[in-house]
Amino acid sequence: MTLMALRNLALALLVSLLNACAGVAQGFSFSELDDTVWQPCAGEGSVCSFEGQRLIRYGVHSQWVYAVATATIACVNSEFGDPAPGLRKSCDLGRVTSRTLEGQRIGVLPIFYVFRDASEALVGSEDDRNMLRRYLGNAQRHFAELLGPQVQSFNFAEAMVHRGRFSQDDIGRFSATTPETAIDFEHAVVKELLEVRGTSRLSETHVFLFIFVRKNPLDFSPRRFAGGRSFNGGINGGGGVIVMEYAEIRLGAYGILAHELGHAFGLRHSDCLGYDMQQSDSIMSYNPRHRAKGFDRGPTPASLSHQERISLLLNRRVFPNAFDPGELQQRSNTCVLPAMHRSIGDIPVVRGVGYDLWVNGRPISGPEAIFFTRAQAIEHCDLMRRRYPSVPMECRFAGSLLPQPP
Ligand SMILES: [Zn+2]
Numbered sequence: 001m002t003l004m005a006l007r008n009l010a011l012a013l014l015v016s017l018l019n020a021c022a023g024v025a026q027g028f029s030f031s032e033l034d035d036t037v038w039q040p041c042a043g044e045g046s047v048c049s050f051e052g053q054r055l056i057r058y059g060v061h062s063q064w065v066y067a068v069a070t071a072t073i074a075c076v077n078s079e080f081g082d083p084a085p086g087l088r089k090s091c092d093l094g095r096v097t098s099r100t101l102e103g104q105r106i107g108v109l110p111i112f113y114v115f116r117d118a119s120e121a122l123v124g125s126e127d128d129r130n131m132l133r134r135y136l137g138n139a140q141r142h143f144a145e146l147l148g149p150q151v152q153s154f155n156f157a158e159a160m161v162h163r164g165r166f167s168q169d170d171i172g173r174f175s176a177t178t179p180e181t182a183i184d185f186e187h188a189v190v191k192e193l194l195e196v197r198g199t200s201r202l203s204e205t206h207v208f209l210f211i212f213v214r215k216n217p218l219d220f221s222p223r224r225f226a227g228g229r230s231f232n233g234g235i236n237g238g239g240g241v242i243v244m245e246y247a248e249i250r251l252g253a254y255g256i257l258a259h260e261l262g263h264a265f266g267l268r269h270s271d272c273l274g275y276d277m278q279q280s281d282s283i284m285s286y287n288p289r290h291r292a293k294g295f296d297r298g299p300t301p302a303s304l305s306h307q308e309r310i311s312l313l314l315n316r317r318v319f320p321n322a323f324d325p326g327e328l329q330q331r332s333n334t335c336v337l338p339a340m341h342r343s344i345g346d347i348p349v350v351r352g353v354g355y356d357l358w359v360n361g362r363p364i365s366g367p368e369a370i371f372f373t374r375a376q377a378i379e380h381c382d383l384m385r386r387r388y389p390s391v392p393m394e395c396r397f398a399g400s401l402l403p404q405p406p
Pocket of ligand 1 (some may be wrong): 259263269
């Protein structure tokens with residue numbers, strides 16, 4: 001490194017420190033919704049005007065819809081949707097912000113979940129903790145190699161032991177119907193841990209890696225757990241959950257862990273992208289060649305497809321990097337997981353950050369649309385226009401109109 005480069009680096013560090021002190025607008029974070037001091041701006045039917053780009057809320061009492069807007073916004077249902085039908089609403093002005101989704105770094109938190117009827121003495125030894133460090137250290141290096149030197153791999157915390165609220169008999173009370181609406185046992189334990197930690201699906205900064213510890217270690221009834229998904233779906237949506245069995249992970253289950261980490265970071269199976277689940281080289285396939293049974297990758301480790309790599313690069317709270325997010329947004333695809341059910345908590349509606357769809361002059365896109373990429377927004381908008389050709393529609397991404405097809 002030359003002297004000039006060193007000086008530039010020092011300057012860059014200084015500037016970033018100054019920015020942090022001066023409270024310069026960072027990306028939009030859900031914590032702003034709680035931390036912000038709100039000032040009354042305009043009543044329903046009026047226009048709220050301000051300088052720069054600000055967070056606005058519209059509603060009454062505790063029923064709010066949020067938006068990021070520049071210079072001005074009309075305080076009407078046709079701009080925000082109606083968070084409190086029949087009640088008189090108003091707009092409040094919040095802090096300076098940007099339209100980019102950001103937040104604290106997300107890491108993996110291993111949790112030995114000891115069922116209520118099992119003994120805590122079974123787990124949590126130094127041996128167990130070393131096992132988790134070894135697994136996650138290997139996976140961390142694996143993802144680092146697949147994502148390249150410009151990317152920081154995910155980080156992970158020390159394992160914790162948690163005495164569960166549920167016994168093994170409780171599992172059957174939660175049943176999955178469809179993947180989108182299921183309130184399965186995974187939802188129940190995510191809810192439990194969010195309550196214990198005093199966090200929410202939006203403020204939690206970890207992927208929970210549950211390792212279930214049973215009274216009888218080899219009794220996997222009524223089902224054997226091996227799965228993963230993100231809390232809020234989409235790309236860069238925050239934390240997630242992985243469920244695995246202690247007895248299995250003790251014997252070596254690296255292939256399962258690597259695959260479920262991919263799900264927890266938001267990826268779908270590789271057949272979504274048109275690859276064969278048995279033949280694909282991707283970590284998101286079921287290819288038996290790289291389902292390593294040990295604690296490390298094995299002789300034929302899984303890789304990532306180009307599209308999966310782009311999705312992970314966009315998940316910047318997990319994998320910080322300096323790639324151009326705007327350019328990646330264009331090249332992303334819709335092969336990302338949906339959000340978990342609202343039984344683990346609501347996601348507020350925030351307009352002007354991700355995707356917004358207006359139909360007949362009313363905004364109808366739901367809270368999950370904030371996690372759409374630009375490419376997903378264009379694809380969804382085109383689909384809706386083809387399906388309902390005579391209905392007037394307007395599609396925006398990050399506050400700007402998306403191009404109309406010719
Ligand atoms: Zn899977």
